[in-house]
Amino acid sequence: MVHPIVVTGGAGFIGSAFVWHLNQLGRHDVIVVDRAEMQEETKNLAHLSYAEYLTETEFLDKIQRDCLDFTPEAIVHLGACSSTLEMDKAYLYRNNYRYTKALAQWSLPRGVRFLYASSAATYGDGSQGYNDDHQTAPGLMPLNPYGQSKQMFDEWALRTGVMDQMVGLKFFNVFGPNEYHKGNMVSMVVQSVRQIQATGKVRLFKSYHPDYTDGGQMRDFVYVKDCLEVMAWLLEHPEVNGLLNVGTGQARSWNDLATAVFSAMDRPVEIEYIEMPERMRSQYQYFTEANMTKLTEAGYPKAFRSLEDAVRDYVCEHLLQENPYLTTEPRPPIAKIA
Incomplete structure (x- = not known):
């Protein structure tokens, strides 16, 4: 059965x-x-x-x-x-x-x-x-x-x-492929690729905590x-x-993540820091x-990818492809990034 x-x-x-x-x-x-x-x-x-x-x-x-x-x-x-x-x-x-x-x-x-x-x-x-x-x-x-x-x-x-x-x-x-339906909850990797394609730069929230610089807030991505x-x-x-x-x-910083996206796209790093909406500030996690x-x-044997390797795979194998979704069908060779 x-x-x-x-x-x-x-x-x-x-x-x-x-x-x-x-x-x-x-x-x-x-x-x-x-x-x-x-x-x-x-x-x-x-x-x-x-x-x-x-x-x-x-x-x-x-x-x-x-x-x-x-x-x-x-x-x-x-x-x-x-x-x-x-x-x-x-x-x-x-x-x-x-x-x-x-x-x-x-x-x-x-x-x-x-x-x-x-x-x-x-x-x-x-x-x-x-x-x-x-x-x-x-x-x-x-x-x-x-x-x-x-x-x-x-x-x-x-x-x-x-x-x-x-x-x-x-x-x-x-973060990773198949998150595209999430609207404003989509990962910063997706948002960064879109912003770089549109303006050449990435926008990150400013910090409102004295221990963290702008873009220096940290997450376990x-x-x-x-x-x-x-x-x-x-x-x-x-x-x-x-x-x-x-x-x-x-933990890695939002600056690290943005830099990894720029690197994967072979673009110069340009980051702009913007104000965080008031309603988010009291609920914001500065470090995870x-x-x-x-x-x-427990015996789990595998290593996790580095942020740089993961972002490069996501950007090059998915976000810059005609079909960014996970598929069981064979993929064509990766096109050279312009």
């Missing part, structure tokens, strides 16, 4: 990228779950292979009535509102907390592997560090409702003792292709569970850096 892999949020950024990665591994028995009103996101799936597409309401209904006509090998739950600017707490509670809880409560008693997306946004201002141990997690204080919704589920799983039967992936600043490797490894290692950071373990000890000690 075939036991498919369910990927919720499967038409979105990390979700569709994971469907692509599963295709690369020879898996085409994938059930994609996402919203019904998809437009831009459907482009992410155009060149990928999957067995069936269910809306998020269809899938939840089948879960709640226990009438799925298949038993999945795993549910990789990446479907959620990921906007750090979303202020509708009731919506986030339903979408990010209750939906995740329903899937977990169905999966675990049936022995279905359950991976879900937590977030580095749960770490708030970073004053309590970026350690993914279960002792400090309940005391974290996210800066925005999105982070709070993710923290709420993490705390429920820890409090009820089920966290040791699943994996909560604390993604840091993920992690390439989506590295995240996919981690997720696939976790499906192969059901003995590894709990909250796990997914980052490179090395994943402590990756836990994943390493």
Whole structure:
């Protein structure tokens, strides 16, 4: 009997990228779950292979009535509102907390592997560090409702003792192909390429913290292709569970990121610093850096790409190509950059 892999949020950024990665591994028995009103996101799936597409309401209904006509090998739950600017707490509670809880409560008693997306946004201002141990997690204080919704589920799983039967992936600043539908939440790599093509320069926010220069604010930027490797490894290692950071373990500045984009495009570096909107200043993280000890000690064997290597792959293999999407089809040789 075939036991498919369910990927919720499967038409979105990390979700569709994971469907692509599963295709690369020879898996085409994938059930994609996402919203019904998809437009831009459907482009992410155009060149990928999957067995069936269910809306998020269809899938939840089948879960709640226990009438799925298949038993999945795993549910990789990446479907959620990921906007750090979303202020509708009731919506986030339903979408990010209750939906995740329903899937977990169905999966675990049936022995279905359950991976879900937590977030580095749960770490708030970073004053309590970026350690993914279960002792400090309940005391974290996210800066925005999105982070709070993710923290709420993490705390429920820890409090009820089920966290040791699943994996909560604390993604840091993920960038890479198939994020193009995200509007103003698209990564700074995409924004930088667009700005350089239009004006020859990149605009970055000024700093309002005395310890950080303009553009010197730091993030743990992690390439989506590295995240996919981690997720696939976790499906192969059901003995590894709990909250796990997914980052490179090395913070880099926005200036570093912009410089890497200029280098990949073979353009001179020209950065302009602009004011940050008032509404963002109280919620802004000036530093994030994943402590990756836990994943390493669990036996994960692969190294993460450097920021420069990841940006070059993204820019040259995707953003400057006619088709920037992940695809199972062979690509033409990379054209010389003008």
